[in-house]
Amino acid sequence: MNGAARPPLVSVRGLSKSFGDHLVFSDVDFDVPAGSVTAIIGPSGSGKSTMLRCLNRLEEPDTGEVVIAGTVYPAGRKPVDAARTLHADVGMVFQSFNLFPHLTALENVALALRRVRRLSRGEAAERARAGLAEVGLADRAGHRPSQLSGGQQQRVAIARALALEPRVLLLDEPTSALDPELRAEVLQVLRRLAGSGITMLVVTHEMRFAEQVAGDVLVMAEGRVIEHAPPARLFSAPQHERTRQFLKVVR
Numbered sequence: 001m002n003g004a005a006r007p008p009l010v011s012v013r014g015l016s017k018s019f020g021d022h023l024v025f026s027d028v029d030f031d032v033p034a035g036s037v038t039a040i041i042g043p044s045g046s047g048k049s050t051m052l053r054c055l056n057r058l059e060e061p062d063t064g065e066v067v068i069a070g071t072v073y074p075a076g077r078k079p080v081d082a083a084r085t086l087h088a089d090v091g092m093v094f095q096s097f098n099l100f101p102h103l104t105a106l107e108n109v110a111l112a113l114r115r116v117r118r119l120s121r122g123e124a125a126e127r128a129r130a131g132l133a134e135v136g137l138a139d140r141a142g143h144r145p146s147q148l149s150g151g152q153q154q155r156v157a158i159a160r161a162l163a164l165e166p167r168v169l170l171l172d173e174p175t176s177a178l179d180p181e182l183r184a185e186v187l188q189v190l191r192r193l194a195g196s197g198i199t200m201l202v203v204t205h206e207m208r209f210a211e212q213v214a215g216d217v218l219v220m221a222e223g224r225v226i227e228h229a230p231p232a233r234l235f236s237a238p239q240h241e242r243t244r245q246f247l248k249v250v251r
């Protein structure tokens, strides 16, 4: 669904980020509508990961602000209270899963619930079990990451992020580390999630997924968001030459 008519859950205003004298992006503005999926695409090195990391403050932006569910997080200031609401509001799924290798699937999900949500051991385990069932892994709760396929590991990471009930879920190339035959199971989970009304911002090279699931697609290149449109328009009639070049390579 095109998100244009929906109120934004996340607003990015005038956001800039450099590493030393390398400008990654400058003065970026966009909105992520509540309850829809926004896909970020663009060439390698265009700042897609840095953008997500600036949204959850794994990186500190240089200028601008991020507004999440009405709370303003300005660049360059990290009040402790704000950091806490940000942590609770924004979930993250990484390309490389980032599970604790010495913990079981259940323990990986439960640990987040105990640490962030302060749940008791029993309550955390119960919710973790339910979360694993939702991603089709009820029977893998006792397995360690090394005993799971990449697709299963990523589904555990998704369950872990969702268990914290974030307002917005950020996903950074969630299927890029997976063999093609394992991508489908993760994309299927994401498709189902998208239909559930959660707000997602996903960096992806899966153009078909973006086309079918995203309400809006952002193209990052040349230190900016060069294009922002519903997929039907973006893929059929890209406005920017750089977008056309990129789509020719990835599709």
Ligand code: ADP
Binding pocket: 019, 024, 042, 043, 044, 045, 046, 047, 048, 049, 050, 051
């Ligand atoms: P993308 O995810 O689109 O491939 P990234 O956000 O990872 O791009 O990187 C954007 C640019 O910023 C790249 O040139 C990358 O080398 C640089 N970069 C990313 N993280 C750092 C960092 N921590 N320190 C220095 N440069 C970085």
Ligand code: MG
Binding pocket: 048, 049, 050
């Ligand atoms: Mg990246």
